[in-house]
Amino acid sequence: MTVQIxxxxxxxxxxxxxxxxxxxxxSSSATSASTPGSTGGASAAAASGGTYTFWDPYPQYxxxxxWWQLVASCGTxxxxxxxxxxxxxxxxxxxxxxxxxxxxxxxxxxxxxxxVSTLATAGILTTTAQNGLxxxxxxxxxxxxxxxxxxxxxxxxxxxxxxxxxxxxxxxxAGVSPSSITSWASLxxxxxxxxxxxxxxxxxxxxxxxxxxxxxxxxxxxxxxxxTNIGSSQATAALTLWTTWIKDGYAPNSVIQDTQTTSWQxxxxxxFAFSENGTWQKAGAAAMGAQVIxxxxxxxxxxxxxxxxxxxxIPVQKDTASYATSAxxxxxxxxxxxxxTTDNTLNYIAxxxxxxxxxxxxxxxxxxxxSAVGVAKARTGDNLxxxxxxxxxxxxxxxxxxxxxxxxxxxxxxxxxSAAAAKLGQ
Amino acid sequence: MTRxxxxxxxxxxxxxxxxxxxxxxxRPRASRRVERWRAQAAAWGFILPVxxxxxxxxxxxxxxxxxxxxxxxxxxxxxxxxxxxxxxxxYSHILRNPTFSPALVNTAVFTLVSIAFQFAIGLALxxxxxxxxxxxxxxxxxxxxxxxxxxxxxxxxxxxMLNSDSGIVNSFLQAIGVGPIDWLTSPHxxxxxxxxxxxxxxxxxxxxxxxxxxxSLSTDVFEAAAIDGANGWQRFWRITFPLLRPVSAxxxxxxxxxxxxxxDIIWIMTRGGPATSSTxxxxxxxxxxxxxLLPDFSSASAVGNVLIIIAVVxxxxxxxxxxxxxxx
Numbered sequence: 001m002t003v004q005i006x007x008x009x010x011x012x013x014x015x016x017x018x019x020x021x022x023x024x025x026x027s028s029s030a031t032s033a034s035t036p037g038s039t040g041g042a043s044a045a046a047a048s049g050g051t052y053t054f055w056d057p058y059p060q061y062x063x064x065x066x067w068w069q070l071v072a073s074c075g076t077x078x079x080x081x082x083x084x085x086x087x088x089x090x091x092x093x094x095x096x097x098x099x100x101x102x103x104x105x106x107x108x109x110x111x112x113x114x115x116v117s118t119l120a121t122a123g124i125l126t127t128t129a130q131n132g133l134x135x136x137x138x139x140x141x142x143x144x145x146x147x148x149x150x151x152x153x154x155x156x157x158x159x160x161x162x163x164x165x166x167x168x169x170x171x172x173x174a175g176v177s178p179s180s181i182t183s184w185a186s187l188x189x190x191x192x193x194x195x196x197x198x199x200x201x202x203x204x205x206x207x208x209x210x211x212x213x214x215x216x217x218x219x220x221x222x223x224x225x226x227x228t229n230i231g232s233s234q235a236t237a238a239l240t241l242w243t244t245w246i247k248d249g250y251a252p253n254s255v256i257q258d259t260q261t262t263s264w265q266x267x268x269x270x271x272f273a274f275s276e277n278g279t280w281q282k283a284g285a286a287a288m289g290a291q292v293i294x295x296x297x298x299x300x301x302x303x304x305x306x307x308x309x310x311x312x313x314i315p316v317q318k319d320t321a322s323y324a325t326s327a328x329x330x331x332x333x334x335x336x337x338x339x340x341t342t343d344n345t346l347n348y349i350a351x352x353x354x355x356x357x358x359x360x361x362x363x364x365x366x367x368x369x370x371s372a373v374g375v376a377k378a379r380t381g382d383n384l385x386x387x388x389x390x391x392x393x394x395x396x397x398x399x400x401x402x403x404x405x406x407x408x409x410x411x412x413x414x415x416x417x418s419a420a421a422a423k424l425g426q
Numbered sequence: 427m428t429r430x431x432x433x434x435x436x437x438x439x440x441x442x443x444x445x446x447x448x449x450x451x452x453r454p455r456a457s458r459r460v461e462r463w464r465a466q467a468a469a470w471g472f473i474l475p476v477x478x479x480x481x482x483x484x485x486x487x488x489x490x491x492x493x494x495x496x497x498x499x500x501x502x503x504x505x506x507x508x509x510x511x512x513x514x515x516x517y518s519h520i521l522r523n524p525t526f527s528p529a530l531v532n533t534a535v536f537t538l539v540s541i542a543f544q545f546a547i548g549l550a551l552x553x554x555x556x557x558x559x560x561x562x563x564x565x566x567x568x569x570x571x572x573x574x575x576x577x578x579x580x581x582x583x584x585x586x587m588l589n590s591d592s593g594i595v596n597s598f599l600q601a602i603g604v605g606p607i608d609w610l611t612s613p614h615x616x617x618x619x620x621x622x623x624x625x626x627x628x629x630x631x632x633x634x635x636x637x638x639x640x641x642s643l644s645t646d647v648f649e650a651a652a653i654d655g656a657n658g659w660q661r662f663w664r665i666t667f668p669l670l671r672p673v674s675a676x677x678x679x680x681x682x683x684x685x686x687x688x689x690d691i692i693w694i695m696t697r698g699g700p701a702t703s704s705t706x707x708x709x710x711x712x713x714x715x716x717x718x719l720l721p722d723f724s725s726a727s728a729v730g731n732v733l734i735i736i737a738v739v740x741x742x743x744x745x746x747x748x749x750x751x752x753x754x
Binding site: 097121207208388400404406 | 585
């Protein structure tokens, strides 16, 4: 029996060694495809007619929706037919990277703002200098997610952000006035009053994904924290706020696993006084009579909140003449009248002052959201770029550890900072 | 032998005088080689489709996986394809990573405990259903439901049932006086929670295979044992279980290789959290590759390869043990 095994085992070992040797010795050009755009796939087309590909992360829309018809009409105005594909937002990043590797990038790519710097570092996006897009009218804080090393890689379609929704019925019963909530101390006092009348305090999303980081950032920045050092005392103060709420019963234990959607469902039960959530819930909030205040900073004022929302980008193509047409299509889609319609459909705030004014005049209840977007910060801004995903991952791990009691906030955040620094330094 | 034959043949020619068309010596070596080569070529031609399929769908992905893990890929080099060769640096990084040992321990605990319970309960149910009674067919079909449900449905339902504040399991526990348990949000209980869900899902597979294994046993042995006065437990432990060894072995191996890769249940229920309390190697590999905004394919494929090696080790153990099992 042992004699039977040995030739088989040695054959397997030989095959494995051969595979490894082959992989090691193969030259770079043999392993994967060519440099971006060099095989010039189906997307390249002459400026006068042809098909342009358009990828976006809105799988909730299809060919009969107003959004798809708007894109098609902008394409026709530029003289081309648009081939439109919608994907789930996280799948779109991998798809874009693979397309860049194979040289089949789409002509226009609409992608979530924190990954713009990742795609730019991968070398698959063109700068505004190359593609001719103009960015003058766009609010700089919203544009900063698309800026890396002084180059701008895209224009925003709009921005959404976080604020504190509240249930007026519960607050009135607890004797809390919404305008009195201007700092962490006043917020915690309000939560105590709500708990005293038997209701639940606040719900948010503390899950170990990017959503958790997104929801933690207003408190982190509101304490004066900076993403270059997530082990600072300010960061610890922010995380201690959350863990104290959970310990004192002001926030439910389920925040550890809640996404923003599930935490909103908890708020919709009507048992919660507050919910930290985003612009995209404003229709649901109106339906249940909830209203909005800005998230308070630690010692007063509004906390800086992170921007959500996608960017129009123009990936690198073999046929550089196509950039002009792609830019025309993007400018058509982001013109004031078009972008107001689009942003109202997508529940975004427009990125330019004129468009924001148009939105406000149509719907004055948006004023608190416009102010929130005014103090918003991009997550990948301050030239953090591709460092942000590494820092964010360590941050949500630390938040989870502290929330579940596996470590104290200070220890968890310091471990996270060393891990992030080690990973970025390597 | 040939020499004798040729001598006899030449002797034959001389005796008969008739022209014997036998060659004076054995067939020329050249044409024998040609014939053998043709036979080989025909054999290769027949298995060529299978080999092509294996190379395209097994060997090439494996090669790409190893390639990803022995080079250091960043997003830029993934797109342009010129990642530098880094030998075993990725492997040493993941081995030194503080998540590695919790992930390995969790994988071992998750796999072994899952299989132990799934197999034991599946076998117990199979023995229970062996004796047919009214409605046994219907009951057996109902027991298959966990296996038939899409994993997303099962995992989501278990998440709701195990919710700390509003789950049905906690309200039942509170009704009988035990305090509520933070199934999905406590680092101590998260692994137990996903284990319970995984065991529930895996029982039908074991039930089906062990049941068919039981059907293949001949009843003579059992009759003989009953005549000799063996009671139920002795019949099971000394006759049924040893006779089922080959079937048990393959069930355990299949269950083990499947459970090593379990991803959906853990991801949907706890996403590997809180912290790393329910992170297994499969979850960690996904987290590295697709769980953050910046994919790290090199580390993810290194972790994936570690998982493949573990599975191969168990498969080799099975291959080695099989002749001993079937010799029964």
